[in-house]
Amino acid sequence: RRSWAEPWKIKMVEPLRVTTREERERALAEAGYNTFLLRSEDVYIDLLTDSGTNAMSDRQWAAIMLGDEAYAGSRNFYRLEATIQQYYGYRYVVPTHQGRGAEHLISRAAIRPGQYVPGNMYFTTTRLHQELAGGIFVDVIIDEAHDPQSLHPFKGNVDLDKLEALIRREGAQNIAYVSLAGTVNMAGGQPVSMANVRAVRSLCDRYGVRIFLDATRMIENAFFIQEREEGYANRSIAEILKEFCSYTDGAWMSAKKDALVNIGGWLAVNDAELFDELRNLVVVYEGLHTYGGLAGRDMEAMAVGIEESVQDDYIRARIGQVRYLGELLTDWDIPIVQPVGGHAIFLDARRFYPHIPQREFPAQTLAAELYLDSGIRSMERGIASAGRDPKTGDHYYPKLELTRLTIPRRVYTQAHMDVVAEAVKAVYDARAQTRGLRMVYEPKYLRFFQARFERL
């Protein structure tokens, strides 16, 4: 097999500052050992998130010059609407400022207080908006998704028995909709198979239950279907994406991921009545229904980003870079979530630091140590992110205690991946001496964004 490289060349660069260890010790202490509270200028390789951190192409930058900043009826909206209809297949489109803007609207419009929202593993903002709308989130993902070492090729799949049992127990009228994410962020960027979404569709049709898709990384999901699922090897990413969406009643999207823009989102549905309510709600919370909190230029750049994101050679390179980092780490027997997902490498902090109990925040500790070693920023996806159970007030104790190395699209080179792998190894080699953390400040909502910690 010959090596091959990204289908683009670099036309502009943004200088990075390399810091010293003592600068990083000071910066991290000021940030309360929380990578979310670090200043970007104190970060060397920023793997906090793939959200909004992706590099736009020259064509997207050119689109910025084509902003039609009319308050109503912007040309850019109609271009974006047509592009979403073409590639995702939904009929009605509402732009929003980003993904959680769309999550807020669909939760308000499609959940009646007390209804259940079954989904394939929780995501923080998704679950919060469902709960704020009075919904009760229920995890119906297959058990393998909670096992970082399971090699199931589609760990994002819905467990049909769990879903049917919930519908039969609570009654179809008490199920707001199935909240289906492709890929599943908190499981390690794990995909849902076409066979599974087809099976979920036919189960839901039997009971008259709707399915709404979190399409945020659906193009990465399409790549795994093309690569792993029988019958899809010769289908294009665009064809796979459209078929998958055709089994759902609508979708919300954080365009800050797959669609290669720094801000933006959308909501799309096929039902005219639901659309009417969403188009009415958007003017209350986001902006007129033809801009939804976005400038015209943002919508134009998003339309170009969608067209670029479905190109087969682009997505193969994107996933290939994540896989490259994963292979470096597994060559050194460093514990990561397997199989390697679409947007990140998830370090298994539980196996990395077996001597640090979950209540001492192993994943948060690992993110802190990685930053101290080399200025690499990662994100805690463990007990701090899981938050507290509203019923008991105690922490949720997730099986997955992970530190996410999230790879922005078209930003870093293979050399950066080598540096990251060596830094992880240096931290791994020093793991026996590492101590945990205690939380000294805990905000009410989504605590992991702003919590502060101290060393034990």
Ligand SMILES: CC1=C(O)/C(=C\N=C(/Cc2ccc(O)c(F)c2)C(=O)O)C(COP(=O)(O)O)=CN1
């Ligand atoms: C599958 C999905 C997402 O991944 C997602 C966002 N993701 C982020 C940013 C983030 C969000 C929540 C956190 O707890 C977090 F620490 C990081 C991320 O890094 O992964 C949103 C929401 O889209 P918005 O960010 O455009 O509003 C909806 N659905």
